[in-house]
Amino acid sequence: KTRLESSDLPWRDEPFATAVKMAAALDGFPRHPQMHPCGVVLSRDPILDLTPVFHSAKGYPTTHFDMDAVEAVGLVKMDILAQAGLAVMRDATAMLRERGVEIDLKELEPWEDSAIWEMVARGEARGVHHIESPAMTSLAKMSEVRDIDRLIALVSVxxxxxxxxxxxxxxxxxxxxLEPVEYPHPSLEPVLASTYGVVAYEEHILQICxxxxxxxAGRADLLRRALTKEQPEKITPxxxxxxxxxxxxxxxxxDIEAVWTLVAGFQGYAFCRAHSTAYGVEAYQAAYLKRYHPAEFLSCVLTHGKGFYDRLTYTLESxxxxxxxxxxxVNESSDAFSVEREAGSGxxxxxxRTVIKEMTEATLERWRAERARGRFDSIEDFYARVRPGLVEMTNLVRLGAFDSFGAxxxxxxxxxxxxxxxxxERGQAMLFSREPFRLPEVPLAEPTRLERLRAEMELLSFTVSGxxxxxxxxxxxxxYCPVAELGRHRGERVTIAGLIIADRLFHQVDGREMKFLTICDPSGMIEAELFASVYRRYGLTTVRYPVVEITATVQPFEQTKSFSLNVQEVRRPRGWTGWAADAA
Known part of the structure; x- marks a missing residue:
């Protein structure tokens, strides 16, 4: 009820009144036990002697104790991170190796390729882990990042x-x-000089103390932990x-009050410099792959699906x-997005096959096994060998999985x-012989381009044909003003229109909610900012329509090339009729 997008709903009427009542009863009630994604507990004694254990949904033995309680009973706790960005780079370099292109990412040091830095500074790092979020690309553009030390600082800032x-x-x-670097006390200059007086790394707290x-060091580390976990009962003493x-x-x-204000302002999850360095170097390596081998890199990003955005955004970036x-x-698709050469150099x-909706795992397993035995030579051959359900076959036809057979x-x-x-079923016979297939003697209309696009969006969540x-x-x-030309209108008020492909809520310094939108038009993508007053007025519009018209000011950042899109109005676009297929 407090969300601006739904504040105008008639909450006292049915079914909203009952929905709110039931939601209030369920609020805070455990839905299911959840395993920490990367927490591992170690013990020299049998674990069952120290903590109750259950099996998670994925089958792993899991403690009933939370991350704080396991330490309290004397267990050793470790976070072993699974890094999807590493898997993307591993698979992209392996794909290139199969094509005879050998790349050793460790040989990219000293990280001085100007083309890569130009790409990052333009905010074009979508798909590059750690530096692709709207906040990060905005900071990269504002900072015009051009070296690895600056990038490492940004990852933590x-x-x-x-x-x-x-x-x-x-x-x-x-x-x-553009403004002087100031320190609340001269003793902090050696600590904060590399980050221009900004507390960026966790060890800055230790060094300031x-x-x-x-x-x-012991008391300073206790303070660091309390700040990281935002525990006021520990921070105060x-x-x-x-x-x-x-x-x-x-x-x-x-001086004490000024420095303490600086320290106390560093509350919440942060990185140490070593962590930021690892992420910064990894980001540069991934940016190298995107800059020089974009097809292989983005195909692996699409396969792993662990980036900041969804697959629709990455297909648009591609x-x-x-x-x-x-x-x-049915013959060419595997379990991963793959790269094929087109005529010329494209x-x-x-x-x-794995991203098609409503495909059962059993059908996929038979598809893999039969394809390993040999190619399919017709739609009938695929149907007989794989034995998919009718809905699955229908979806494959709608997506064009049998088009290569010529029909x-x-x-x-x-x-x-x-x-x-x-x-x-294999071995099952028919009482009567199969009737030969005959097309009906009526005109047959092929699906239109719009119908194909709609089927792709429905079954893949992104489009293939266009x-x-x-x-x-x-x-x-x-x-409308094209997104790609917004840089020519710095300081001006413009009107754009596009598809909302991502949105995020954020709290301003005063605590009020604001919203960020990622907008795509035929020329590119842009981040738009709806500050609290604008969000309060137009929040509902941002969820009612998938495509919106935005009037905004192209707000430049000082003398740099960077700018932001400060939204004043959000409306449905001119000519809006919904999806063309619906209108038809």
Whole structure:
């Protein structure tokens, strides 16, 4: 009820009143026990002697104790992180190796390729782990990042413990020399010089406590932990220890208050410099693959599906870089997105069988096994060997998985009706011989381009045959300012229109909610900012329509090329009729 998108609903009327009542009863009630994604507990004694254990949904033995309780009973706790970005780079380099291109990512040091830095500084790192989020790309553009040390700092500055919008802007302004670098006390300059006076890394807390207050390392680390976990009941007494230690060194009360304000502002999850360094180097390596081998890199990003965005966004990014897509094919598709060469020097990405909706694992297993035995030579051959369900076969026809056999899709649908009468179990015979397949003697209309696009969006959640905005042909796209040309209108008020492909809620410094939208038009993608007052007025519009018209100011950041899109109005676009297929 407090969400702006639903604030206008008639909450006292049915079915909303009952829904709210039931939701209130369920609020806070455990849905199911959940295993920590990367927590591992170690014990020299049998684990059952120290903690109750259950089996998680994935089958792993899991403690009933939470992450704090396992430490309290004396168990050793470790976080072993699974890094999807590493898997993407592993698979992309393996794919290139199969094509005779050998790449050793460890040989990229000293990380000085200007083309890669230009790509990152333009905010075009979608798909590159750790630096692809809207907040990160915005900071990269503001900072015009051009070296590995700066990138490492950005990776940490963006963390919740180090970042709010004011700190990010402060970091970028100081980096460009637009405001002086200031320290609340001279003893902090050796600690914070590399980050322009901004507390960015977890060890900065330890170093400040030692340099300014002379606190011992143990107490300083307790303070760091309390700040990271945002535990005020622990921060308050440790803060008193900090102030007493500083007074013992002869620090003035004004300096103590200023430095403590800096320390206390570093609350929430953050990185140590070593962690940021590992992520920064990994981000550069991934950016190298995207810059020089975009098809292979993005196909692996699409396969793993663990990035910041969904697959629709990554397919749009692939199209922006000149790639096309091929539909699932019963012979050519595997379990992963793959790269195929087109006529000339172009590349296209083949959609795998594993992303098709409503395909059962049993059918996929038979498909894999039969394809390993040999190619399918017809729709009938596939049906007889794989034995899919009728819905599965229908979806494959709708997506064009049998187009390579040469028959039109309408003919394939008629064949499917004929095949539906075949016996499905091996060894099962028919009482009467099969009737030969005959097309009906009526005109057969092939699916239109719009119908194909709609089927792809429905069954894949992204389009293959064309751009998803083709689903809205009644919208006069050419009458709006193209996203790709916004940089020419810095400081001006513009009107754009596009598909909402991602949205995120955020809290301003004053605590009020605001919203970020990722908007795509035929020319590219852009992040739009709806500050609290605009979000309160137009929040419902951002969820009511998949495509919106936005009036906004292109807000430049100082003398840099960076800018943000500060939204004033959000409406449904001119010519809106919903999906073209619905209107038809």
């Amino acid at each position: 963006i963390r919740p413990g180090a970042a709010n919008n004011a700190k990010k802007v402060q970091f970028a302004r100081r980096l460009h020399g 030692e340099a300014f207050a002379g606190m011992d 440790l803060g008193r220890d900090f102030c007493e230690a500083a007074r013992a060194l002869g620090r003035s009360q004004a 199209r922006r870089l000149g790639m096309t897509f091929a539909p699932p094919d 590349k296209r990405i083949r959609v795998p 039109a899709r309408t003919e394939q649908f008629w064949k499917l009706r004929h095949l539906a009468n075949w016996p499905m 751009h998803p905005l083709e689903l809205y042909p009644d919208i006069p796209w050419s009458t």
